[in-house]
Amino acid sequence: MSKILIDIIENIKKEINLSINNSIKKNLLISYEKNFDINIEIPANKNNGELSCNIALNTAKIFKKSPKQIAKIILNNSNFCDFIEKTEIAGVGFINFYMSQKFYSEVLKEIKLKKQDYGKINIGENKKILLEFMSANPTGPMHIGNARIGILGDCLASCLELAGYEVFREYYINDAGNQIEKFFKSLDIKYRQIYSEENIEFPEDCYHGENVKELAQEFSEIYENKYINSDLKTRKKILVNFGLNKNINKIKSDVEKYKIVFDNWFSENDLYKDNKVKEIIQKLKDKDLVYESENAVWYNAKKFGSEKNEVLTRQNGIDTYFAADIAYHYDKFKTRNFDICINVWGSDHHGHISRLKNAIKSLGINDGNLKIVLVQFVRLIKDNELIKMSKRTGKSIQLIDLIQEVNLDSIRFMFNLKEPNLKMDFDLGLAVKQDFQNPVYYVQYAHARICNIFKSLNDEILKEYENSDINLKNLNSNIESELIYYTSLYTLEIIKISRDLDPTRITRYVINLTKIFHRFYNEKKIVISKNKDLMYSRLYLCECVKIIINKILNILKVSSPEYM
């Protein structure tokens, strides 16, 4: 468990509360019953210490003293652990903490000991999370927005695992409902067009993408005109099966090319096969939330403050996506017993959140355990021009097109740079052309530099380094302290990622870490044969930084080159 810094922060909070209580007993502060929520932060400016507390400012009114007086009383009546070198009262009354040399040494020892497990914490308490993401429609190829969602979801899963959750990654295949009817209709017409002399019209509301045409073509190459005159039911079954299989396999292979991993591919159709959709409608009916009107079955969402009610079963007898989605989430929570469900959705689904939450709440599920991460659309820019990606026009930029132009390291890194819930412009020209400007190389370069240092050492030195007792107290310059301190913040980052469900923080963290490392590298010579004691300490530090960079690049599934 890596949590030196976390422990110190907790210790400070406890000690300050203790100090306040003691001061009250000694009549130094006026009586107040509650324990305070102590806020410890990392100051933006290094001159304000490594940790800082604003408790004296927040309690000035309560204690009717100036913040500085309160801070002084608190410090006089407290005794912090030996990881704290000194404290000071600064500015308008902040209490600032400076770390001791022991702290720096212990952080490095922990990294070296835990290696890739450094940063692991257990705030998740092994709770089971079902993380559903990507879930692109199988009626056509995936577009670039799906790539962003896939990469963010994949990375979020890894981060949550680090935070101590048990994460199950799932892809929901929408292979049922109205859209499958539409998919069949589109395929069927394209298929018949191939063999018909007459001009069969292709309706506006069908899928206009190239994909449908290609599928019909492939189908006809295998079966020729065998099914042209079959009855509707037979034709539908064979065409839909053929099309879905092809598309889903394509999705699976594309996903693999992006190194995105799923534990399970959940078929919407299975919900129907197992009668789970009808069961859920019945359950809602039992709770008096369902009524029939205009030959459709409705869910009474207005009861929960919605503006309008929702259809569960259409006039044509087909259940809606909404009905299936309730059944799907019931299955996640109640049948498969997940503690928390996280869905990574395109932000165009945001309207769906409240009605789904209301629906599962009415089935006795705590809707607070359903969390939605919204991901906004990606626009692709090339030569300052917007590349459209409408599925309907058939000229969409597919997910697979991108990987043919830009290398995967770069794609994965770039998509992990910007917060999910912000729209993003992906500059294709820049990503391809100007490799050296890309932050991914900046980070990888630091890794390669460290590898190179170790490669330059001969076996004898390496052996001595491995076996000697390293004096980490040598690492006492500003830049070394700063670098070590930053490595200790890694755990805090993992906590914030699981709190905000924003994996992109880790990318920004590793960029900052490498920035400090590059600065250190320029400022301090590492291989110094005259002073082996110092050299080994610095090698130790390099090794620790390398461990973290490597770990984060692994999370991002970006390669860690040893040479560049």
Place this chain on the structure above:
RNA sequence: GUGUUAGUAGCUCAGUAGGAUAGAGCAACUGCCUUCUAAGCAGUAGGUCAGGGGUUCGAAUCCCUUCUAGCACACCA
């Protein structure tokens, strides 16, 4: 129209459970390789945090309001 997300340097973005002098990268300019990798480092310049109110010791961050933009408001998924 209603809901929702946003607006921070020329460009791309960090920073929001209120904190100290608002930060990076790119682009511009100036330096640093006989030295562990210059895909690097150091420095200069660049700001009415969209506008206006409010809350308080303190606001880019919270509240109200105006403006601008994306998205959603289907018996699509």
